[in-house]
Amino acid sequence: MILQLSIFVENQVGSLAKVTKMLGDASINIRAISVYDTPDFSILRLILDDALRAENLLRDSGFTVKVTNVLGLQLVDEPGYLSKVLSLFVEKDLSVNYIYSCILNDSKQPILVVNVAETLMAKKICEENGIDMVCE
Numbered sequence: 001m002i003l004q005l006s007i008f009v010e011n012q013v014g015s016l017a018k019v020t021k022m023l024g025d026a027s028i029n030i031r032a033i034s035v036y037d038t039p040d041f042s043i044l045r046l047i048l049d050d051a052l053r054a055e056n057l058l059r060d061s062g063f064t065v066k067v068t069n070v071l072g073l074q075l076v077d078e079p080g081y082l083s084k085v086l087s088l089f090v091e092k093d094l095s096v097n098y099i100y101s102c103i104l105n106d107s108k109q110p111i112l113v114v115n116v117a118e119t120l121m122a123k124k125i126c127e128e129n130g131i132d133m134v135c136e
Contacts, residue, residue, distance in 0.1 A: 032102030
């Protein structure tokens with residue numbers, strides 16, 4: 001599993017730049033990013049090379065931060081592969097909260113970052129079905 005930080009930032013000019021500058025100044029590398037915005041705030045989801053240090057840095061700077069275990073699934077570049085993976089979750093009545101893709105660890109293949117209702121069950125499903133997982 002991979003640690004993901006969710007940071008709540010104000011939905012205004014410069015908010016994302018402030019977070020990314022803080023991380024850069026601390027030599028913390030952003031490996032994946034996803035942003036979900038609402039009229040008042042944004043949720044910035046990050047995979048980092050040092051999530052725990054980033055959590056402390058951001059909390060000390062007044063940000064609300066949530067740490068979550070997510071799955072990193074190695075995607076296969078073929079039509080229908082994502083559908084196959086998601087169908088396995090559906091068969092077990094496992095809800096997917098959100099997904100996004102990224103490239104990690106100098107890999108040429110994309111990684112699917114998956115947040116599910118029951119992470120351990122999803123991990124077991126992947127293991128039983130030969131779906132390669134990435135751990136940081």
